[in-house]
Amino acid sequence: MNDELTLLGNCTLDHDGCVVCSDAGIPVRVISIKGDDALCEDAAGTQTDIAVELVAPVTVGEVLLTHGGVAIGKVGT
Amino acid sequence: MKYVDEFRNAELARAVSAEISGLVDPDRHYKIMEVCGGHTHTIYRHGIKDLLPDQVELIHGPGCPVCVLPMGRVDEGIAIAERPEVIFTCFGDMMRVPGSRVNLLEVKAEGADIRMVYSPLDALRIARENPDREVVFYAIGFETTAPSTALTLQRARKEGIENFSVFCNHVTIVPPVRALLDSPDLRLDAFIGPGHVSTVVGCRPYEFMPADYGKPCVVAGFEPLDLMQSILMLMRQLDEGRCEVENQYGRAVLWEGNLKALEAMAEVFELRPYFEWRGLGFIAQSALKLSADYADLDAELRYSTPGVRVADPKACQCGEVLKGVLKPPECKVFGTACTPERPLGALMVSSEGACAAYYNFGRKSFEKVEIGSR
Numbered sequence: 001m002n003d004e005l006t007l008l009g010n011c012t013l014d015h016d017g018c019v020v021c022s023d024a025g026i027p028v029r030v031i032s033i034k035g036d037d038a039l040c041e042d043a044a045g046t047q048t049d050i051a052v053e054l055v056a057p058v059t060v061g062e063v064l065l066t067h068g069g070v071a072i073g074k075v076g077t
Numbered sequence: 078m079k080y081v082d083e084f085r086n087a088e089l090a091r092a093v094s095a096e097i098s099g100l101v102d103p104d105r106h107y108k109i110m111e112v113c114g115g116h117t118h119t120i121y122r123h124g125i126k127d128l129l130p131d132q133v134e135l136i137h138g139p140g141c142p143v144c145v146l147p148m149g150r151v152d153e154g155i156a157i158a159e160r161p162e163v164i165f166t167c168f169g170d171m172m173r174v175p176g177s178r179v180n181l182l183e184v185k186a187e188g189a190d191i192r193m194v195y196s197p198l199d200a201l202r203i204a205r206e207n208p209d210r211e212v213v214f215y216a217i218g219f220e221t222t223a224p225s226t227a228l229t230l231q232r233a234r235k236e237g238i239e240n241f242s243v244f245c246n247h248v249t250i251v252p253p254v255r256a257l258l259d260s261p262d263l264r265l266d267a268f269i270g271p272g273h274v275s276t277v278v279g280c281r282p283y284e285f286m287p288a289d290y291g292k293p294c295v296v297a298g299f300e301p302l303d304l305m306q307s308i309l310m311l312m313r314q315l316d317e318g319r320c321e322v323e324n325q326y327g328r329a330v331l332w333e334g335n336l337k338a339l340e341a342m343a344e345v346f347e348l349r350p351y352f353e354w355r356g357l358g359f360i361a362q363s364a365l366k367l368s369a370d371y372a373d374l375d376a377e378l379r380y381s382t383p384g385v386r387v388a389d390p391k392a393c394q395c396g397e398v399l400k401g402v403l404k405p406p407e408c409k410v411f412g413t414a415c416t417p418e419r420p421l422g423a424l425m426v427s428s429e430g431a432c433a434a435y436y437n438f439g440r441k442s443f444e445k446v447e448i449g450s451r
Contacts (some may be wrong), residue, residue, distance in 0.1 A: 011299075024115060024273070025221070025272070025273040025276065025299075025329065036232075051198060051225075051228055051232075053228060053337070053341075054224055054228060054335060054337045054338045054341060055335070055337070056337070065273070065276060065329055067221050067222060067224075067225060067273060068168075068195065068196045068197065068218075068222055068225040069195060069196025069197075069198045069199065069225060070196065070198070070224060070225035070228055072221065072224055072225075072273070072276050072277055072335055072338055073276040073277075073329055073330075073331075073335055075328060075329070
């Protein structure tokens with residue numbers, strides 16, 4: 001596990017609880033950017049597209065806090 | 078305390094636990110409410126309760142959006158889902174929430190096209206892929222989740238997707254907390270503020286707690302030591318006679334929140350005059366509906382939902398548990414007529430609901446009390 005990625009806890013994209021009820025925030029790292037979406041990877045290596053308008057601008061390598069497929073924050077910002 | 082290993086370090090936890098014990102006035106009973114369902118889950122899963130002195134009691138708040146949804150709203154969602162032209166989409170836990178007659182999972186088994194999604198953006202993709210069908214997203218959640226619905230609606234508007242609509246059940250965190258503080262049957266000393274809601278709204282909305290009610294609040298992260306440290310910060314405030322909002326979760330939460338997310342929400346939503354909460358009744362300005370600019374994407378208007386009100390089953394005491402008046406095992410049907418496999422009340426549905434969390438992780442300590450009291 002990458003240390004910086006775990007700054008926001010150990011929740012991953014295969015989180016087994018209710019994303020909404022648990023107020024779950026999943027930390028992911030930006031791999032590449034495609035317009036308003038970014039391909040991101042969680043601490044377990046799972047990749048998915050995340051909408052990044054609400055934390056724009058983002059750069060490759062940045063760590064984002066995501067919820068329901070949308071980035072809502074950045075680490076340490 | 079930067080990394081996960083440290084946030085779960087037993088030695089550190091014991092040290093924080095000892096420090097909390099050192100601050101306890103033996104003649105006083107402290108009631109601390111964790112507002113958020115995620116915190117409830119962490120507390121049970123990691124046995125936080127066992128690390129606290131007897132005088133410190135944690136009260137579970139109304140912070141699970143599935144749990145606070147009244148049955149009438151579940152029934153209305155089901156009525157939309159049963160329409161033949163509709164593809165109904167929702168988050169996983171919503172599927173098992175009991176309506177007055179059936180739940181969404183049973184309606185799906187009867188043939189309705191109901192699909193579980195991870196994000197509202199998945200629902201929009203389904204609409205894009207099925208232009209001849211009507212796709213409805215059942216939106217629930219506090220301010221952590223509302224931005225994703227707002228962003229999805231903005232994208233639907235931008236792309237001109239008309240076969241998509243949202244049945245909006247988003248709620249806001251401050252009004253129910255204020256209602257609890259106004260409740261005469263509940264005396265609370267302090268609050269643990271929700272971490273990821275605060276990533277969006279910031280810490281400012283909680284300033285009414287110390288200002289209007291004299292109650293300290295610490296916004297907390299979700300690892301076990303996040304919670305322990307937050308409880309310590311609250312105990313220090315109570316010990317020193319301070320009363321303020323503090324941010325323990327500084328690595329994710331800015332004091333002013335995420336301004337872009339708040340702007341998106343302000344464009345897409347407006348406050349409802351009132352909304353019904355399970356167990357808490359009607360609370361003014363406590364929920365969101367789609368704004369006039371997005372009315373054409375509002376499923377409530379598109380399908381003319383009647384706004385029915387359905388009383389909870391008589392045996393169900395979710396309301397008392399939500400208000401912290403009863404502990405989950407004190408409910409008459411806990412673990413008997415109401416279990417995670419066959420939930421009677423919503424608190425048993427979501428793994429973050431207080432009853433389900435207690436059923437899965439907290440029964441050991443309950444059994445200890447039961448045996449001891451015989």
